[in-house]
Amino acid sequence: xxxxxxxVPALRLSGLEKSFGPMKIIRGIDLDIPAxxxxxxxxxxxxxxxxxxxxxxxxYQPSGGSVRLHGDDITGIPPQLxxxxxxxxxxxxxxxxxxxxxxxxxxxxxxWALGHKYSFWRNVERLADARQRTEEILREIxxxxxxxxxxxxxxxxxxRALEIGLAIASNANTLLLDEPMAGMSHGETEHMVELxxxxxxxxxxxMIEHDMGVVFDLADRISVLVYGEVIASDTPExxxxxxxxxxxxxxxxxx
Amino acid sequence: MSQKTDxxxxxxxxxxxxxFLARFGIWIVAAIVLAGLPYVFSSGLAVSxxxxxxxxxxxxxxxxxxxxxxxxxxxxxxxxFGLGGFLTAWAMNAVAxxxxxxxxxxxxxxxxxxxxxxxxxxxxxxxxxxxTAFAMITLGIAELVSSSALILRHFFGGEEGITLDRTDxxxxxxxxxxxxxxxxxxIAVWCLISVAAMYAITCTPFGRxxxxxxxNPERVRFIGYNTQTVRFMAFSLSGLFAGIGGGLAAINxxxxxxxxxxxxxxxxxxxxxxxxxxxxxxxxIIGAIVVTYLQLMLSDVTDVWQLYFGLxxxxxxxxxxxxxxxxxxxxxxLLQTRQLHHVAPYYILALLPGLVAISGLSMVIxxxxxxxxxxxxxxxxxxxxxxxxxxxPLPWIIAVxxxxxxxxxxxxxxxxxxxxxxxALAWRKLP
Ligand SMILES: Nc1ncnc2c1ncn2[C@@H]1O[C@H](COP(=O)(O)OP(=O)(O)O)[C@@H](O)[C@H]1O
Ligand SMILES: [Mg+2]
Numbered sequence: 001x002x003x004x005x006x007x008v009p010a011l012r013l014s015g016l017e018k019s020f021g022p023m024k025i026i027r028g029i030d031l032d033i034p035a036x037x038x039x040x041x042x043x044x045x046x047x048x049x050x051x052x053x054x055x056x057x058x059x060y061q062p063s064g065g066s067v068r069l070h071g072d073d074i075t076g077i078p079p080q081l082x083x084x085x086x087x088x089x090x091x092x093x094x095x096x097x098x099x100x101x102x103x104x105x106x107x108x109x110x111x112w113a114l115g116h117k118y119s120f121w122r123n124v125e126r127l128a129d130a131r132q133r134t135e136e137i138l139r140e141i142x143x144x145x146x147x148x149x150x151x152x153x154x155x156x157x158x159x160r161a162l163e164i165g166l167a168i169a170s171n172a173n174t175l176l177l178d179e180p181m182a183g184m185s186h187g188e189t190e191h192m193v194e195l196x197x198x199x200x201x202x203x204x205x206x207m208i209e210h211d212m213g214v215v216f217d218l219a220d221r222i223s224v225l226v227y228g229e230v231i232a233s234d235t236p237e238x239x240x241x242x243x244x245x246x247x248x249x250x251x252x253x254x255x
Numbered sequence: 256m257s258q259k260t261d262x263x264x265x266x267x268x269x270x271x272x273x274x275f276l277a278r279f280g281i282w283i284v285a286a287i288v289l290a291g292l293p294y295v296f297s298s299g300l301a302v303s304x305x306x307x308x309x310x311x312x313x314x315x316x317x318x319x320x321x322x323x324x325x326x327x328x329x330x331x332x333x334x335x336f337g338l339g340g341f342l343t344a345w346a347m348n349a350v351a352x353x354x355x356x357x358x359x360x361x362x363x364x365x366x367x368x369x370x371x372x373x374x375x376x377x378x379x380x381x382x383x384x385x386x387t388a389f390a391m392i393t394l395g396i397a398e399l400v401s402s403s404a405l406i407l408r409h410f411f412g413g414e415e416g417i418t419l420d421r422t423d424x425x426x427x428x429x430x431x432x433x434x435x436x437x438x439x440x441x442i443a444v445w446c447l448i449s450v451a452a453m454y455a456i457t458c459t460p461f462g463r464x465x466x467x468x469x470x471n472p473e474r475v476r477f478i479g480y481n482t483q484t485v486r487f488m489a490f491s492l493s494g495l496f497a498g499i500g501g502g503l504a505a506i507n508x509x510x511x512x513x514x515x516x517x518x519x520x521x522x523x524x525x526x527x528x529x530x531x532x533x534x535x536x537x538x539x540i541i542g543a544i545v546v547t548y549l550q551l552m553l554s555d556v557t558d559v560w561q562l563y564f565g566l567x568x569x570x571x572x573x574x575x576x577x578x579x580x581x582x583x584x585x586x587x588x589l590l591q592t593r594q595l596h597h598v599a600p601y602y603i604l605a606l607l608p609g610l611v612a613i614s615g616l617s618m619v620i621x622x623x624x625x626x627x628x629x630x631x632x633x634x635x636x637x638x639x640x641x642x643x644x645x646x647x648p649l650p651w652i653i654a655v656x657x658x659x660x661x662x663x664x665x666x667x668x669x670x671x672x673x674x675x676x677x678x679a680l681a682w683r684k685l686p
Contacts, residue, residue, distance in 0.1 A: 057477065079476040089477060097470035100463075103268065108467045111460045112479030118488060120461035127460070131270040145264050170478065 008071040010035040010174050010204035011056065015065035018048075018055055018228075025051050027228040028065065035070075035173075038205040040215045043225035049208045050092050052225065053176050056206075057089045058082040069174065084112065088172030092179045092208070094159045096166065098152030102143050105151050105162060107134040109169035133169065140195065141165040157188045164192070168199045175200060177207040181214060193218060216240070224248070282451055289443040293436055302435050303507075308547045309442035310504045313449045315527045315539035317496035322525070323533030324457060325489040326469030328390045331377075331397030332497055332524050337516020338373050338400070339366030339498025340505035341411060344419045347505075351423035359424040359432050363445050363502035370498020371491055378490035382483055385472060389486075397518045404513035416512035419505065432506075442503050449496055454536060456492065465489050526564060530571050532578025541579050559624055563617070585676075594679035601675045605668035612661025614639070618654035 011033040018026040025048045033039050041049050054060040056067050058079035066075040074082050097105050107124070110133045116122065124130065138144040141161040146154060151162055164180055180196060181189045193214055196207070209215050215222060216236045223233040226248050232239060239245055272278075293302055314336050321327040343366040350357050381392040404411040411417070422433045430437050456462050464485055467475050472482045505511045514520065523546075531542020546564075553560035575582055589595040618638055622645040625636045634646035643650045 059477075078481070080479050080481050083477055083479040091474075095471065095474045097467045097474065099470050100466055104463060104466070108463055108475075109478040111464065116460040118461050118464070118480075118484065120456050120459045120488070120492070122460065123455075123458050124460050124463055125268060125458065126270050126272065128270045130460075131268060135267060144267075147267065148265050166474075166478065 008035075009033055009068075010037070010070060011206065012068040012071075013056070013065065014068070016052070016055060016062055016067065017064035018051055018060060019063045025228050026055065026062075029225075029228075029230050031223060031230060031233060033204055033206060035204050036202065038200055038218055038220045039207070040219035040222045041206065041208045041225055042210070042212075042215060042222060047225045048228040049225050050178055053089060053178050053206075053208065056082075057087065057176060083170065083172070086170075086173040087176065088167050088170050088174070089176035090163045090167040090178055090180060092182065094156075094163050096151040096159060096162055099150055101148050102138065102151055102154070102162060103134060103147040106137050106165050106169050107131075109166045110134055110137075113170035113172075133171075137165050137169050140168075140199070142191070157184050160184060160188075161192070161195075164195065164199075172203070174204045175206070177205070179208050179210065181209060181211055189214065282447070285450075286447055289447060290440075292443075293439055299435065302439050304548065304551055306435065306439050306442050306507050307504075307551075308544050309439075309446040310500045310507060311524075311527065311543035311547050312446055312540050313500035313503070314497055314524055315531065315543040316450060316453050316536075317493045317500065318524045318528045319533055319536075319539045320453065320456070320465075320489055320493040320496070322528060323535075323538070324462065324469065325465040325486060326472075327382075327385070327486060327489065328525075329381075329393040329490075329521070330390055330518065330525075331393035331395075331400070331521050332493070333516045333518075333520035334377070334397055334400045335370040335373055335494040335497035336501035336504070336520065336524075337511070337513065339370040339501030340511040340515060341417060341501075342366065342369035342498075343502035343505045344417045344511045345410075347419045347421070347424065348417070351420060354425075356425045358427040359421055359430075359506065360427070360441060360444075362424075362506060363499045366502020366505070367495045367499040370501065371495035373498075374491035374494020378487045378494065382486035382490050385482070385486060394518070397516075397521050401513065401517045404516070411513045412511075414512075416510050418510045421506050421509055438507055442507065445499060445503055449499055450540070453496060457536060461485070461488065526568050530568065530578055532580030532582075534577050535580035535584060538578050538580035541583075545579065557621065558628075559620060562620060566616075589676075589679055592679075592682075594682065598672065598675045598679050601668065601672035605665055605672045608661045608664035608668060610661075612658050612665055615654045615657030615659075615661055618650065618657065622650060622654070 009032040011031070013029050013031040016026055016029040017024070029052065041052065043049055051060065055062050058074070058077055058081070061076045066073055068074065069082070069085055069087055072085070074085065074087075097108065100108070107130050110130050111117070111124075114127070114129050114133065116124075116127060116130065135144070138147055141164055143154075143158060143161055143165065146158060151159065154162065160180065160183070164177065167175060167177065177196065181192050184192060189211065196205070197218060207218070209218075219236055221234060222236055222239045223230050224239065224242075224245050225231075231248055232242050232245050234242065292305060296302070296305065314332075317335075318329070318332045321329050321332070343362050346365045347359075347362055377393075377396050381389055381396065384392060421438070422431050424432070432438055432441065457465075464475065464480055467478075467480075468482050468485045475482050475485070501511075501515070504515070527542040527546040528539045529542070530546055531540065532538025549564070549567075550560070553563055557563070571578060577584070586595060589598060621636070621638055625632065625645045626634060634644050636643065636645050638650075
């Protein structure tokens with residue numbers, strides 16, 4: 001895997017902190033993700049991985065530290081402004097528009113990036129760019145057959161796929177995926193790995209994942225998060241060999 | 256993920272311009288129906304009823320831009336209807352008698368403009384919040400505007416309201432708008448324009464994002480949209496159309512009263528919209544027609560007609576939350592497979608005991624009313640052309656029996672109808 005190292009990283013986290021009341025959940029994270037890298041975040045349940053994603057994507061306000069996207073400070077700005085800057089994300093718990101059809105779900109996610117914004121004077125069915133992009137994505141995530149079904153009635157794995165569809169629909173340059181494979185069967189996981197590999201080409205990918213096979217297969221680099229701190233951040237081979245990681249995380253996983 | 260490649264993909268949406276008929280057919284049919292209705296229902300009462308329905312259709316549809324499309328429960332929508340009506344009345348009174356060549360037809364624009372301006376003002380406050388907080392703020396706005404009407408007595412005309420004379424405008428094409436039938440066509444044209452415009456808005460990027468905000472506002476922010484902006488725009492636009500409705504109501508009745516923008520009127524539009532069905536574009540149209548009709552009919556035969564509306568509303572919320580439009584939509588698959596005639600007899604079977612139960616209940620209500628409120632008239636009363644004494648136990652026993660037996664039979668028949676419905680649906684899937 002070739003790494004396109006640029007002086008300005010796609011994402012730069014500096015001294016990032018988050019507390020809920022007296023509970024310090026994220027305890028000072030410093031992390032650079034170079035543009036174009038596929039980066040995995042691993043760690044035990046409750047380590048603060050999802051919280052970290054919420055901080056980056058604007059869902060939560062950090063208690064301290066900063067987040068930079070392509071050098072611009074995006075700390076604490078609302079999610080829609082971060083999304084417009086080209087950072088898109090999926091959620092660990094499926095987060096769709098249940099009454100809208102599969103087609104409508106994806107199309108809604110394409111609209112802002114295509115410049116249609118709040119237009120209330122153009123017929124949405126006649127927007128050729130939105131239609132093409134929606135069809136493309138539905139074919140990619142293998143949901144084209146289901147296009148006119150309400151998202152709420154889809155099977156679990158299909159909803160997970162649609163969740164990815166919403167995340168990639170805006171053609172964002174930075175993609176955050178929170179446990180995209182959680183709860184999927186082996187076959188579905190394999191398909192999803194290929195899909196993620198494909199959609200993350202020429203993009204920066206930050207992904208939380210528990211399946212070590214998937215992580216070592218996909219990631220250029222891995223960060224290990226334990227109790228709100230990054231205890232190691234390195235290539236898959238070195239993470240595998242890292243003694244403190246073995247002890248803190250990989251060891252407990254087996255036990 | 257489904258890998259069933261043998262499965263047929265339903266034809267994908269196209270971005271090509273659809274045929275002229277597909278795009279405008281329904282509106283042409285609607286225009287023809289609207290033009291023809293006064294020939295079918297030609298009595299004076301029928302025409303003025305249809306005039307009221309027209310204004311209420313606009314009002315209820317504008318309310319559904321909030322409730323059904325964007326998921327915003329407002330308790331103050333009549334504010335925009337009322338203010339639109341008052342400003343239209345004032346504008347007409349200002350123009351009346353002068354030689355300004357503004358024809359009557361254009362005055363609803365004043366109502367719409369007023370609704371939009373106040374939608375922007377009040378929307379800027381209320382749409383900063385969503386959910387319960389939003390609902391409470393709109394209730395506050397409704398109270399605020401109602402009590403302003405008590406203070407600004409000159410503008411709102413106190414208890415009497417503001418009167419106007421629609422025939423005092425410059426006449427175009429010899430239309431004086433004295434006869435009600437001419438007002439009917441004025442309302443019909445504005446109704447068609449407003450309904451078409453509101454429908455068109457649902458088919459725009461903004462319209463679809465409104466639906467997304469209704470379904471899951473949190474997620475909308477992560478696809479680049481500011482949910483507050485979406486709520487604000489929906490609120491302002493719905494104010495615009497409510498104002499057009501109010502302007503037409505002012506022209507229709509030639510009087511505006513501050514009660515028309517009170518909390519009661521705001522409640523009435525919720526009732527209408529919900530009974531019609533908020534999940535379907537046509538729902539509020541059906542609701543406005545049915546509720547307006549029932550209102551006029553029931554208020555003719557009983558003094559406590561609002562009580563019946565309360566019961567109808569509770570019944571709909573509990574057993575048919577998708578409204579009348581939802582009930583109709585349920586029949587569509589049966590129609591397509593020509594199964595409806597298997598199920599329809601069961602509907603009638605359920606309807607008959609249902610009517611019996613309602614008549615029992617209504618007897619209890621009317622007898623109570625006779626004894627508690629109409630004390631001066633004594634216990635002698637007439638129900639369904641049958642005279643009896645509300646003080647004797649017999650009519651009470653009969654009423655309770657009618658209600659109990661009717662309800663019991665209705666519940667049984669309803670279960671049978673439900674079974675017949677699912678059977679008819681299942682039959683469709685077998686071959
Ligand atoms: N909104 C919140 N309020 C309070 N505590 C929270 C909140 N969100 C997360 N936490 C806590 O933060 C910790 C980390 O959660 P999370 O980031 O979801 O972990 P992970 O994704 O690594 O499994 C957990 O102990 C959780 O209870
Ligand atoms: Mg998590």
